[in-house]
Amino acid sequence: MEDLIMAALGGDDEAVDRLLKAGANVNHADANGWTALICASWRDRLGMVSRLLDAGADIKHADTKGLTALMRAAEAGNVAVADRLLKAGAEVNHADNKGKNALMRAAESRRPEMVDQLLKAGADVNHSDKRGKTALMRAALGGDDVMAERLLAANADVNKVDANGWTALICAALGDTEMIDRLLAAGADINRADTEGLTALKRATSSGHVAVVDRLETAARLQAELG
Numbered sequence: 001m002e003d004l005i006m007a008a009l010g011g012d013d014e015a016v017d018r019l020l021k022a023g024a025n026v027n028h029a030d031a032n033g034w035t036a037l038i039c040a041s042w043r044d045r046l047g048m049v050s051r052l053l054d055a056g057a058d059i060k061h062a063d064t065k066g067l068t069a070l071m072r073a074a075e076a077g078n079v080a081v082a083d084r085l086l087k088a089g090a091e092v093n094h095a096d097n098k099g100k101n102a103l104m105r106a107a108e109s110r111r112p113e114m115v116d117q118l119l120k121a122g123a124d125v126n127h128s129d130k131r132g133k134t135a136l137m138r139a140a141l142g143g144d145d146v147m148a149e150r151l152l153a154a155n156a157d158v159n160k161v162d163a164n165g166w167t168a169l170i171c172a173a174l175g176d177t178e179m180i181d182r183l184l185a186a187g188a189d190i191n192r193a194d195t196e197g198l199t200a201l202k203r204a205t206s207s208g209h210v211a212v213v214d215r216l217e218t219a220a221r222l223q224a225e226l227g
Contacts, residue, residue, distance in 0.1 A: 005035065008036035016036065017051065020051070026055045027058045037061070038069045040081075042072040042073065044080075046080050066095070071096060074102040075108070075109045093124050095127070101124065103127065110146075112146060115150055125154045125155060126160060128160070132164070136157075139179075158187055158188045159188060165194035169183045170200045175204075191220075
């Protein structure tokens with residue numbers, strides 16, 4: 001049965017077709033929990049994905065890390081494959097062993113088109129992983145302004161907190177001024193403190209991020225002047 005998985009991984013359509021006709025178990029999984037469908041989805045083999053689905057491939061199967069075929073396609077940025085899987089009934093908000101959904105995987109991999117597609121398919125923009133972090137928080141930590149813009153446009157909660165009380169603004173306080181500006185414009189609470197009692201400004205100050213400190217201090221002064 002490993003032959004089917006290897007054929008899918010190698011993109012060998014003829015071998016996949018031959019093995020399926022010979023009665024190969026389409027849902028056989030290897031030691032990592034990978035099936036032929038997961039392999040084909042990860043390698044961006046749209047025709048093969050359709051063939052495997054028609055043969056009864058389990059679209060809900062997850063590997064040992066909890067990732068489904070959709071999630072593997074999402075992190076790889078395989079938009080057409082993801083579309084096929086979604087139309088076949090793939091669960092858009094399935095969470096892996098770390099609590100991340102396909103949207104978070106795509107956002108972390110910086111796949112903007114995939115993020116747009118998943119959001120249209122109903123992905124929860126405010127879904128949080130087991131550490132309480134959302135896709136927006138991850139984008140803020142990574143300084144991914146393009147991704148943050150997309151997530152905020154989809155109504156990501158700019159003031160949602162993780163397990164440590166961190167917001168996206170506190171995450172961004174570790175060094176990205178453009179991200180700070182975007183989050184503040186979206187309504188980020190500059191006075192929100194984490195579980196240690198530290199605000200974004202205090203975090204930036206303790207980390208020595210002078211430019212971020214200047215931005216936050218300016219914003220705090222303006223906020224105070226406006227009452």
